Amino acid sequence: QQQVKQSPQSLIVQKGGIPIINCAYENTAFDYFPWYQQFPGKGPALLIAIRPDVSEKKEGRFTISFNKSAKQFSLHIMDSQPGDSATYFCAARGSGNQFYFGTGTSLTVIP
Amino acid sequence: DAEITQSPRHKITETGRQVTLACHQTWNHNNMFWYRQDLGHGLRLIHYSYGVQDTNKGEVSDGYSVSRSNTEDLPLTLESAASSQTSVYFCASSERRDYGYTFGSGTRLTVV
Numbered sequence: 001q002q003q004v005k006q007s008p009q010s011l012i013v014q015k016g017g018i019p020i021i022n023c024a025y026e027n028t029a030f031d032y033f034p035w036y037q038q039f040p041g042k043g044p045a046l047l048i049a050i051r052p053d054v055s056e057k058k059e060g061r062f063t064i065s066f067n068k069s070a071k072q073f074s075l076h077i078m079d080s081q082p083g084d085s086a087t088y089f090c091a092a093r094g095s096g097n098q099f100y101f102g103t104g105t106s107l108t109v110i111p
Numbered sequence: 112d113a114e115i116t117q118s119p120r121h122k123i124t125e126t127g128r129q130v131t132l133a134c135h136q137t138w139n140h141n142n143m144f145w146y147r148q149d150l151g152h153g154l155r156l157i158h159y160s161y162g163v164q165d166t167n168k169g170e171v172s173d174g175y176s177v178s179r180s181n182t183e184d185l186p187l188t189l190e191s192a193a194s195s196q197t198s199v200y201f202c203a204s205s206e207r208r209d210y211g212y213t214f215g216s217g218t219r220l221t222v223v
């Protein structure tokens with residue numbers, strides 16, 4: 001059973017657009033929610049993270065929106081660029097400090 | 112610069128053979144993890160360690176083992192490789208248990 005459900009599986013946007021990737025969870029014990037960016041042939045790299053006591057966090061062009069009551073969180077990429085083309089994973093930390101990952105979203109930004 | 116390295120980058124092995132994947136980090140992190148990445152499943156935890164001599168099973172540990180004899184290394188062993196273990200394997204480390212990971216570049220393993 002997938003602990004963290006991620007959508008969409010793939011996403012294509014024009015340069016300058018704002019792709020949005022969504023994740024949902026059921027376990028209310030999850031208490032830390034990072035996003036990872038992965039380029040082909042590379043390992044995932046930590047992009048941005050949020051804790052559930054905060055509704056929004058921005059780092060550069062990347063923003064996480066967090067809705068605790070709905071048990072959902074999303075990644076927004078402002079002014080997207082072709083260099084943002086990558087696979088993005090959401091994750092959630094549960095008991096025992098184990099992280100559960102979403103299935104990933106392949107983002108393509110068209111010049 | 113500190114780093115986390117995995118070897119080999121690619122490996123082809125036969126069913127039934129024992130295979131060991133190496134992971135070496137120079138971050139001096141106590142916490143190390145092994146994940147496998149498969150299309151449609153994302154990243155799934157195989158084994159993890161919070162320090163020397165400490166090892167724990169993750170979500171998909173059957174058929175895998177790890178040992179931690181020093182801070183820098185956490186080798187992953189497939190006792191008897193099966194075709195279902197064809198995957199990309201990632202090692203990761205973290206400074207704190209509650210923090211995000213630093214991942215290696217992965218090992219692509221094919222079991223034929």
